[in-house]
Amino acid sequence: MTTLKSKRNFRDSSQTYFKWSVYGAGGIIFVLLILVVLYPSFTLVKNSFTADDQLSLNNYIGLISNQTAFIVFRNSFIVSFWGALGATAIGVSIAWLLARTDIPYKKFWRVALIIPYIIPPFIGAIAWVYLLGPVGYINKIWMAITETINPLWVIYGQNGVIFVMILYSYPIAYMVTLGPLSQMNPALEEAGQISGAGKLRTLRDITLPLMLPSIGGSALLIFMSMMANFGIPAVIGFPKRYFVMSTQIFLTILNFDRANNLQIAAALSMLLVFLALITMQLQKWIQGEKSYAIISGKSSQHQLVQLRNKKYIAVVFLGLLVLFTVVLPVLSILATSLLRALGLPFILENLSFVNFERIIYEVPKVQRAIKNSFLLAGGSATAIIFMSLIISYLIVKLKIKGTAILEALVLLPYAVPGIVVALAMILAFVKPLPLVNISIYNTIWIIAIAYIARFLTFGVRSISAAFEQVHESLEDAARISGADFVASFKDIVMPLIKSNIFAGWFLAFSPALTELTLSMLLFSVGNETLGTVVYGLHQEGKVGMTAALAFVVLVFVVLLNIITRKVTQGKLGF
């Protein structure tokens, strides 16, 4: 008998080789994750229990006894509660109108109503300052019409924060509930109607209860994203000295005169993290245990509700939303960027591109920021994709033990608020790294590491989904056709996950390009990013230049979305 031993060993070893190199790379990534996720988390917790370099509970005792801590906690809660309520109500209404009624121009609404989701919230906030600030366009028009000196409404403060947050968060509720609403098995509702319930009664007794898990889940998601948001309360809250937890942590970190300022900020952060984890658990519970199998799998044919003469009310409602979230903000930014100087009447003579010229030629940090942001976003997205390929391969294909730990390490930096991640990075890397004695603090590398940690989950999610879609039998078919392990990976798996790789790259690149929260705490002179420079110009009161740069950022964002849509063949982006 011939056994072909030598050949077997050769082939077999190619597979074993590959597997072991994946394990090896996985090991390195695991160590990296420990360094950039676990170690900073640990440092954060430790610091929250440290005062004057000693183990103590003083930071927490300070929180309880301190009036400020209570006020910012209350503010955060009020803002997020009403914000989540409002955004969810609007988002669910839109989803229902588009999925279940005969409202006209559906295609247009579908795209237009999601645009606020891609506008960076702090830019939306700045736009609303241009509209409803003390000298905002709307207020000025109001004063002109009513011939008074009283503005209609100055947006600064709590209500303004809630207002802007709702405008830029409702797409989450809309996107989360649209799927279940349009894919719900129509027989469930038809059964209600045949039992004698009218259309409205069916909506109340059948549709809404069945939708509660997704509605509740999206409300919690929005609640948490509002708790974590930094840009909007910074832009809208600071002028009126109105603070929430994220902005209070920011101020505490920058308050170098205060003893133990970082440690106190750490304790405040722990409170925020605690809330985030509770909300996440709650959301998991609602969407897991409380959800019913209502989806029939296929996109179902629902009988559309005839809106008849109420059609106009619905169209006006959606139209106002587009006006408030897209048209007015973008126009206000464009107008401000084109005005030679603030306060001038909006006539052709006063329009010029001088602000654009100035940001490009006169402010060197703008050029640096554009370069840095593209480098940082591109570099971290690329690193994320390489890491995700290996992490997802370990999780999905090799099904290693300890998957849960790996997934938790990947998710943690995205699940906790950005301001907390930034603080943890500072605490972990403010001293030179042990052994190698290199300090990355105040360099571009600490921002890169923070971006990678924060957006890694996008890459892993995208590529894990891709690996899961490649049915095992597709690879089996290649093997039995004569392809060895490497050939089957190259010929079958890679081409099939290619579009997800691009998608994952853009999913990580886009938020990194306009990132504000992490960058605000981690940037240093020479290492500015787009977000920090827009915010900086705004704080310096350079209105025209801020608007010009904000407009440039918006153009980037829109272009990115179009590219994302192209490379993912319409699966992502809009």
Next chain:
Amino acid sequence: MAELKLVNLQKKFGNTIAVDNVTVTVKDGEFITFLGPSGCGKTTTLRMIAGFIKPTKGSIIIDDKVLSSNEERVFLPPDQRDMGMVFQTYAVWPHMNTYKNVAYPLKFKKYSKKEIEERVSKTLSMVKLDGFEERFPHQMSGGQQQRVALARALIMEPSVLLLDEPLSNLDAKLRESMRHEIVELQRKLKFTVVYVTHDQIEAMSMSDRIIVMEKGIVQQIDSPQNVYQKPSNEFVADFIGMANFIPCDFVHREGNIVRVLIMDGSGKNFLSVPVMTDKDYGKNVTVVIRPEDIDVLPPDNKEGTLGTLIRQTYVGDRNDCVVQFGDILLRVNIQNKTSINIGDQLKLVLNNPILLET
């Protein structure tokens, strides 16, 4: 020319034995089918033959070449086994058109472009897909995709063709015509086939021999006729076709006939069933009778035993009936030309009984 030998094949997953002690020699050009309920180990066995699963024990040999042997520490990966395989999910690669899918196995052998083109077009016309070269899987029906998968498996003229429930995703009509096509191809090209299915009609109509499996163990290896008419145990009799199982009360031999008596419970009436056999049976015997082997005659018929019709279901070509005999219920097929009603008395005659020792 390929004779496939499985010797003492075993597969354990952790502590559970998925397949145990499978030994069979598949003759060159034979069509053999692993048949059994889901979880019986048939697919595991097929995947061991293909090389996707490493056996825990035993060996797999084609002609004189050892593909896998735990004793000799040999295990060839799938790409070294010269086999073709058709998967239940088709596994046609969605990013390649028909031509590329079918030509893929040739990539790993040295062929000129012209040879590749010739072979692809020859194989495609074999599975009646001429002109489909440029089509992508999403532009084809399930049946067409399955033909692409078949062509891809056949293009290398494999020593053994493995088919893993290839028809179960097709609709009933298509399934039947594909059955005939696969058999025709196999008769023409004379390759050896190992087929896996849970569908007894597929197994019966296509195979030279059937291997009935249950709980990882081979129950019977035999021709379709024998598996049906001479099941080796109750599982096989029950799994294949419909059968009545009647425990016997009395067995005795009269020359070359064994006579089995079945009492009705009251002790007055009994069914007497003669079975031609040389084998001697002990006390515990079960009689297996197929519903179509029970004749139903008018109550005034001389032969037979009286029973009562208690249920009848019209199924088109016949009536599926249940007849009560004492405390025994028998499933019986009755031609629907005869008009009988529930509660009617009938005479029953049992033919072709199978005796199983329990």
